[in-house]
Structure formats: structure tokens, C-alpha cells
Amino acid sequence: MIELEQAIALVTGALSPQIDSELVPLAQASGRVTACALKAPLAVPNFVRSAMDGYAVYATDVVRASPEQPRRLTVLGTIYAGDHMSYTPRMGTAVRVMTGAAIPPGYDAVVKQELTDQGQAVVQIYQPIKAGKNLMPIGEDIISGQVVFEPYTYLNGDSVGILASLGYTTVPVLQRLRVGLIATGNELVIPGQPLAPNQIYNSTIYSLAAYIERTGGQVVLQTICQDNPAELMALLTQNKQKADLFITTGGISVGAKDFIPATLTANGGQPLFHFVNLRPGTPIFAANWQHKLILSLSGNPFAAMVNFHLFYWPLLVRFQRNEHFNLKKQTARLVAGKMPATSMRRFVRAKLTGTEVVIDKKGHYASVLHNMIDNNCLIEQIKGKSLQVGDQVTVYSWPD
Numbered sequence: 001m002i003e004l005e006q007a008i009a010l011v012t013g014a015l016s017p018q019i020d021s022e023l024v025p026l027a028q029a030s031g032r033v034t035a036c037a038l039k040a041p042l043a044v045p046n047f048v049r050s051a052m053d054g055y056a057v058y059a060t061d062v063v064r065a066s067p068e069q070p071r072r073l074t075v076l077g078t079i080y081a082g083d084h085m086s087y088t089p090r091m092g093t094a095v096r097v098m099t100g101a102a103i104p105p106g107y108d109a110v111v112k113q114e115l116t117d118q119g120q121a122v123v124q125i126y127q128p129i130k131a132g133k134n135l136m137p138i139g140e141d142i143i144s145g146q147v148v149f150e151p152y153t154y155l156n157g158d159s160v161g162i163l164a165s166l167g168y169t170t171v172p173v174l175q176r177l178r179v180g181l182i183a184t185g186n187e188l189v190i191p192g193q194p195l196a197p198n199q200i201y202n203s204t205i206y207s208l209a210a211y212i213e214r215t216g217g218q219v220v221l222q223t224i225c226q227d228n229p230a231e232l233m234a235l236l237t238q239n240k241q242k243a244d245l246f247i248t249t250g251g252i253s254v255g256a257k258d259f260i261p262a263t264l265t266a267n268g269g270q271p272l273f274h275f276v277n278l279r280p281g282t283p284i285f286a287a288n289w290q291h292k293l294i295l296s297l298s299g300n301p302f303a304a305m306v307n308f309h310l311f312y313w314p315l316l317v318r319f320q321r322n323e324h325f326n327l328k329k330q331t332a333r334l335v336a337g338k339m340p341a342t343s344m345r346r347f348v349r350a351k352l353t354g355t356e357v358v359i360d361k362k363g364h365y366a367s368v369l370h371n372m373i374d375n376n377c378l379i380e381q382i383k384g385k386s387l388q389v390g391d392q393v394t395v396y397s398w399p400d
């Protein structure tokens with residue numbers, strides 16, 4: 001049995017970082033990772049524009065302006081955002097401008113309309129203004145040619161807006177991690193089919209698929225496999241080209257039908273580990289088979305989810321070359337609930353709000369998933385220690 005950190009290092013070492021990219025429409029780029037440096041093809045803004053509704057002026061014209069002795073300027077006209085107007089600025093004049101309007105070259109400041117009499121043909125200015133005030137110079141936001149996103153940057157909603165401001169319509173991003181999901185067990189039935197006596201619905205794999213599809217990954221195969229070595233090998237062989245990673249559930253403990261480790265080993269797989277010092281999900285197994293990583297999770301639904309969260313996110317970090325995908329680790333105070341001392345390092349389902357965490361009163365069996373409703377994290381429980389109200393605990397929550 002090896003330690004969790006060692007096991008994670010073995011699987012992440014066995015998965016090569018992504019090198020393939022694809023172009024996705026801008027609207028789908030949020031949640032993806034840039035495949036190369038993205039440069040600005042233009043400056044933002046790419047003309048001098050007004051930051052206020054007011055009057056473009058020469059600052060030197062209004063140095064002595066005051067409410068008692070306003071400076072009167074001739075208004076040459078009005079420019080709205082988007083207008084293409086040509087005025088010939090000269091000293092002693094102003095142009096009425098709206099926020100976002102292009103400022104005719106020459107004027108060097110915009111006086112807010114509240115500091116004027118808002119005159120039409122002639123405006124009275126009540127205050128002096130510094131040159132440069134209330135106007136946005138070319139490139140104030142982004143300079144033309146600058147690298148806006150380095151390679152392997154995680155793109156969020158803000159990033160997509162920045163790319164839109166630069167006119168991008170498609171974005172080169174790393175391809176997602178292609179995951180093949182195989183739930184093993186003769187007792188499993190697809191939801192929608194009738195259950196024969198002593199059968200159960202295949203449930204775990206739907207949670208796994210949902211997490212995978214949520215960010216960074218893509219489910220390319222989702223199927224049930226009987227406890228049958230030939231069927232497993234046929235499934236892997238048929239789908240080998242489609243997937244970067246296979247995740248299986250069940251069939252890894254010491255039961256007579258726990259066939260996965262032996263089957264993979266007998267068919268040329270190189271085991272990386274079997275059994276890790278954690279609970280639940282102790283029997284987790286991993287192997288390299290024909291240059292594919294196979295991660296075999298425990299069958300018990302909650303044990304499978306613990307295995308998944310602890311191993312999958314670090315794999316995604318490695319593959320997508322970005323820490324965004326990692327579990328978020330933080331310290332929190334246990335404010336309700338408790339757990340008796342554990343004989344093994346353990347991960348306990350809990351609900352985290354800010355820096356406070358609560359352990360549910362319901363059962364904590366590995367075979368039970370339903371009380372994950374409302375839970376959003378795992379508390380790490382150290383071997384030999386109990387968890388009590390007031391404890392400072394280490395908490396892991398999944399990436400967005």
C-alpha cells in the first residue's frame with residue numbers, strides 16, 4: 001500500500017501534457033486553456049475617446065475659469081459615441097462629446113457637463129481642468145501587439161470579453177482530456193431499463209461524467225462492462241484511439257469477481273499501484289496499458305467519488321497545463337458535526353461555507369452517496385485523530 005501523494009505522482013507522471021489544440025468559437029472559450037500566446041491585433045481603445053459626457057476643450061483655455069467668472073467657449077458641434085465627425089479645433093472653442101465619442105485631435109481634456117452651463121452654441125465652463133483629464137488615450141486598456149494571454153492561460157468570462165474587445169471570433173485552445181468511462185459489474189443496469197432481482201442502476205458513472213464534462217474534460221465513452229475480462233479488453237481495444245484516459249469503477253478489491261487488476265496485468269498492462277493509504281476507496285488501482293493510463297476506482301459510490309476527486313483533478317492539471325483545475329485546499333474551522341478517531345487517513349464529506357465547515361449527521365458509509373446532496377468538499381482526517389467542533393481542518397473542494 002502506498003501513500004496518496006506517491007500514488008498521485010505516479011499517475012500524473014504517466015499522463016503526457018496535451019499538445020493538440022483546436023479553434024473554438026469565442027462564446028465557447030470560457031473554461032478552456034490557451035494553446036499559444038494571444039496577441040492584440042489592435043489597441044483598445046484605438047482612438048482617443050471621451051470618458052464623460054461633457055465638452056472637449058483645450059486645458060489652457062480654461063485655466064482661470066470659475067463659477068463667478070466662467071470661461072465662454074464657442075461650441076463647434078456635438079459628437080456621439082460611434083460618430084465620425086470632423087471638426088477643426090482651435091483655441092477658444094469646444095466640442096460637445098458623449099462618453100465613448102472620438103475626440104478631435106487637438107483638444108486635450110473633457111470637462112464634465114455638470115461643471116458647465118450645458119450651453120448649445122456657447123458653453124460656460126466653471127472650473128479649470130488638467131490636460132489629459134477625462135479622456136482615454138489610445139491603448140489605455142491594451143497596447144497593439146501586446147501579448148494579452150500567455151500560452152496555457154485559463155480563460156474565464158472576463159478573458160472572453162477581453163478577446164471580444166480585440167475582435168477575436170475563434171480562440172486556439174488545448175483540446176480537452178478525452179475520458180472513457182467503464183462501470184464494471186454484472187449487477188449494473190442502465191437507468192431506463194427494468195431492474196431484475198438484485199440488480200442496481202449504474203449511478204456512479206453519471207456523477208463522474210458530470211464532473212468531467214463540467215470543466216476541462218470530455219466523456220468519449222460511457223458504458224457498462226460485465227465482470228468479464230474479455231469484454232473489458234475488447235472495450236479498451238476498440239476505444240483506445242478515442243481516449244487519453246480510461247476510468248473504470250468496481251472490480252478492484254479482493255472478491256472473486258474483482259478482475260480488473262489481474263486482467264490488465266495479464267494483458268500487458270503495467271500496474272502503477274494497487275491499494276492506497278486512504279479511506280474510503282482504499283483498493284484504487286492504476287496501470288499503464290498500451291500507452292494509455294487506466295485509473296480504476298472503487299465500486300462503492302462514495303468511495304469512487306473520493307478516488308475521483310483526489311486523483312482526477314491533479315491529472316487534469318497535468319494534462320491542461322494549468323493549476324486552475326486543481327482541488328482547492330484551505331483551512332477551515334469545524335463548526336458542527338464530528339467523526340470518531342480513524343485507523344487510516346480518511347476523507348470525510350462536508351459542507352464548506354467561507355472558512356467554516358460542517359459534517360453532516362447522516363451516515364458516512366462508502367456505499368452511500370445520497371448525503372453528498374448539499375456537501376461540497378472533503379475534510380482530511382488524520383490517522384488516529386478524531387474530528388471535533390472547533391478543530392482547524394484541511395478541506396479540499398473541486399474546481400469551478
Ligand SMILES: Nc1nc2c(c(=O)[nH]1)N[C@H]1C(S)=C(S)[C@@H](COP(=O)(O)OP(=O)(O)OC[C@H]3O[C@@H](n4cnc5c(N)ncnc54)[C@H](O)[C@@H]3O)O[C@H]1N2
Nearest residue numbers: 183185202203204205250251252253258281298299300303
Ligand atoms: N474481503 C474484503 N472485502 C472487501 C474489501 C476488503 O478489503 N476485503 N474492501 C472493501 C472496500 S474498502 C471496498 S471500497 C470495496 C471495493 O470493491 P470494488 O471496488 O471491487 O467494487 P465492487 O465490489 O465491484 O462494488 C462495490 C459496491 O459498489 C456497487 N457498485 C459498483 N459499481 C457501481 C456503479 N457504477 N453504480 C452504483 N453502484 C455500484 C456494487 O454493486 C457493490 O455494492 O470492496 C470491499 N470489500
Ligand code: MOO
Nearest residue numbers: 280281282303366
Ligand atoms: O475503501 Mo472502501 O472504499 O472503505 O469502501
